[in-house]
Amino acid sequence: xxxxxxxxxxxxxxxxxxxxSSVSEIAEKFNIDKISHTIDDVSKxxxxxxxxxxxxxxxxxxxxxxxxxxxxxxxxxxxxxxxTWKTCSYLMALKDxxxxxxxxxxxxxxxVILDFSEKEVFQNVMDETIISILTNDYIQNLNFKFxxxxxxxxxxxxxxxxxxxxLQGLYFxxxxxxxxxxxxxxNDLFEKYDDYLEKSRENLNILADFLELSxxxxxxxxxxxxxxxxxxxxxxxxxxxxxxxxxxYIFKDVYTSKNKNYDPNQPxxxxxxxxxxxxxxxxEHALKAILCIDIVIWLDNYMYNKYMIGGIDNGQ
Numbered sequence: 158x159x160x161x162x163x164x165x166x167x168x169x170x171x172x173x174x175x176x177x178s179s180v181s182e183i184a185e186k187f188n189i190d191k192i193s194h195t196i197d198d199v200s201k202x203x204x205x206x207x208x209x210x211x212x213x214x215x216x217x218x219x220x221x222x223x224x225x226x227x228x229x230x231x232x233x234x235x236x237x238x239x240x241t242w243k244t245c246s247y248l249m250a251l252k253d254x255x256x257x258x259x260x261x262x263x264x265x266x267x268x269v270i271l272d273f274s275e276k277e278v279f280q281n282v283m284d285e286t287i288i289s290i291l292t293n294d295y296i297q298n299l300n301f302k303f304x305x306x307x308x309x310x311x312x313x314x315x316x317x318x319x320x321x322x323x324l325q326g327l328y329f330x331x332x333x334x335x336x337x338x339x340x341x342x343x344n345d346l347f348e349k350y351d352d353y354l355e356k357s358r359e360n361l362n363i364l365a366d367f368l369e370l371s372x373x374x375x376x377x378x379x380x381x382x383x384x385x386x387x388x389x390x391x392x393x394x395x396x397x398x399x400x401x402x403x404x405x406y407i408f409k410d411v412y413t414s415k416n417k418n419y420d421p422n423q424p425x426x427x428x429x430x431x432x433x434x435x436x437x438x439x440x441e442h443a444l445k446a447i448l449c450i451d452i453v454i455w456l457d458n459y460m461y462n463k464y465m466i467g468g469i470d471n472g473q
Contacts, residue, residue, distance in 0.1 A: 250274035259403035329438035335446035336426040347385035383412040
C-alpha cells in the first residue's frame with residue numbers, strides 16, 4: 158500500500174516538475190530573471206523531494222516562493238483605477254440586463270446595480286429594482302433637463318407629453334411618442350453636426366466590429382438613423398466606452414429589424430411603429446424608451462458644447 162502511494166505521489170511530483178520547467182522557460186523568454194531563477198531552484202528541489210527529508214524540502218520550497226513574491230513589485234491601485242474598474246463593471250451589468258441607463262451617473266445607484274449583478278439576480282428582480290429606484294421625481298427631473306436644452310427646444314412640447322403620459326400611467330402613449338420622436342432627434346443631430354464629425358475609416362471599422370457589422374457598413378453613403386447615431390458616438394472624446402455601449406443597445410434592440418427575433422422586453426422602434434410589437438404598454442417599456450431619448454439628448458448637449466460653444470463655431 159505504501160509503495161502504491163509513493164508511486165502515485167512520484168507521478169504527481171513529475172507533473173509539478175514539468176509544469177515548473179514550463180513556467181521557467183516562459184519567464185526566461187520575457188527576461189524575468191528573478192522569477193526564472195527562483196522557479197529553477199524550486200523545480201530542482203521538488204525533483205529531490207523523496208531523496209531528502211520531505212518536511213525540510215517543503216520548508217525550503219516555501220522560503221524560496223516567499224522570497225520570490227517579496228521581490229515582485231505590484232503597481233499601486235489608485236482611486237482612478239478603482240473608478241475605471243467600477244465603471245466598466247457597471248456598463249457590463251447594463252449590457253447583460255439590457256437597461257439603457259448610460260446617462261445616469263449616481264454612485265449609490267451604481268452600487269446597487271453592481272451588488273445585484275455580482276449576486277447574479279434574476280432578470281425580473283433587477284427590473285423591479287431599477288423601476289423602484291427611478292421614481293417619478295427622477296423622471297420629472299429628466300423633463301426639466303429636456304426643457305432647458307436650447308438645441309432641442311423645438312421638441313419640447315412632444316418631450317413634455319412623453320413625460321406627462323408616463324407619470325399618468327399612459328405607457329402605450331409614452332412609449333409610442335418616444336419611439337416616433339427618437340428618429341427625428343437623431344436626424345436633426347446629424348444634420349447639425351455632420352460637417353464637423355470625425356469620420357476616420359479606421360475608427361469606424363473598429364466601431365463596426367463592436368456592433369458586429371461588416372467593416373464597410375458604417376462607411377456607407379446611405380445612412381439610416383442608427384448609423385447616423387453611430388457616426389455621432391464615434392466622434393466622442395470622453396467616456397467613449399459608455400456611449401459605445403449605449404449605441405449597442407439602441408442599435409441592436411431599439412432599431413432591430415429582426416421581426417421574428419426581436420426582444421419583446423425592449424421598446425423596439427421598428428416593431429412598434431410597424432404594428433408588430435404590441436406589448437409595450439408597460440412601465441418598463443415606457444421607462445426604457447424615455448432613457449433612450451435621454452441618451453440622444455445627452456449626445457446633443459455634448460456635441461453642442463464641443464462644436465458650438467467651445468469649438469469650431471466659437472472661432473477656437
